[in-house]
Amino acid sequence: MLTRQRNTNELQRFAPFSLVDWDSPWATFGSLRQDLDRLFGAYERSIADPYSNGEGASEIRDTGNELVLAVDLPGVSKKDVELSISGDNLFVRASRTATAPEGYTTHRRERASFKFEHAWRLPVQVDAQKVEAKLAEGVLTVTLPKSPNAQPKQITVEAG
Amino acid sequence: MTQSTIESARNTSISRAPRVAELTPAVDIYENDKELLxxxxxxxxxxxxxxxxxxxxxxxxxxxxxxxxxxPEYLYTRTFHLDSSVDVGKIEAKLSEGVLQVHLPKREPFQVRRIEVKTA
Incomplete structure (x- = not known):
């Protein structure tokens, strides 16, 4: 589940001449189109958002003795991440607010604020006391050691 | 087709590098008197x-x-065009929390100077 918020009221202004964005030379036409859409009361913004904040991509890995969850959360600081376990459910809640740095004028604003909320049903029992989480390179990594009876065991097959 | 041609054709298809998904990262551009960010x-x-x-x-x-x-592996790429106002030698970049900040100082003549108006 992913909620993205974008301030559509803020008109995307022209990029300064010193920074022409070659990957989206039509961006200015995009904003012109937005104006027209508004003018004619068009409800839909039909140009899909092509830029990636890259948030929310996640995976759970089973390394044998533990489960490792990784979620991409660029620009999210530690205090804005909430992590909880109840039974075999793991919840992650994170958010960031996109704000312009003080004293700067804004020429382009693509990095949106977002709220990320997701619940995972864990496939095995984990030891909730030993769960560790860290945030680095914009990635939240949660290490969940399996509880002793969920650890892999080698069973020797004996000849009868 | 000779044996070696078949062999090389097969090698080409096997050794072809896996395609990397290219993404355009979301970017903000800001400016103050001294620099672009x-x-x-x-x-x-x-x-x-x-x-x-x-x-x-x-x-x-x-x-x-x-x-x-x-x-999958991603490649985030984006190219910008700098004009002569940017002091290329003084560009500084820092990466933290998965967010890159590139400071592009303006060269002296392009920096905004605020001049205080004195009363006579």
Whole structure:
């Protein structure tokens, strides 16, 4: 589940001449189109958002003795991440607010604020006391050691 | 077709590098009197997998998001065109929390100077 918020009221202004964005030379036409859409009361913004904040991509890995969850959360600081376990459910809640740095004028604003909320049903029992989480390179990594009876065991097959 | 041709054809298809998904990172551009500031979202990119190249007048950001078992490798790329107001030698960049900040100082004549008006 992913909620993205974008301030559509803020008109995307022209990029300064010193920074022409070659990957989206039509961006200015995009904003012109937005104006027209508004003018004619068009409800839909039909140009899909092509830029990636890259948030929310996640995976759970089973390394044998533990489960490792990784979620991409660029620009999210530690205090804005909430992590909880109840039974075999793991919840992650994170958010960031996109704000312009003080004293700067804004020429382009693509990095949106977002709220990320997701619940995972864990496939095995984990030891909730030993769960560790860290945030680095914009990635939240949660290490969940399996509880002793969920650890892999080698069973020797004996000849009868 | 000779044996060697078949062999080389097969090698080509096998050795072809896996296609890397290219993404355009979301970017903010800000400006104040002294500099331009480019901010880009690059999750999973480390200082070691990030390349920032200035080949005047182009500035290219290229960040490789490292693959894991289930996540594909991504390549975040974006190129900007710098004009002569940017002091290329003084560009500074820093990567933290998956967000890249590139500071592009303006050269002296292009910096805004505020002049105090005195009363006579």
């Amino acid at each position: 480019v901010v880009a979202d690059l999750p999973r990119v480390t200082p070691g997998s990030l390349k920032l190249e200035v080949n005047h007048p182009d500035m290219k950001i290229e960040g490789r998001a490292v693959a894991s078992d289930t996540q």
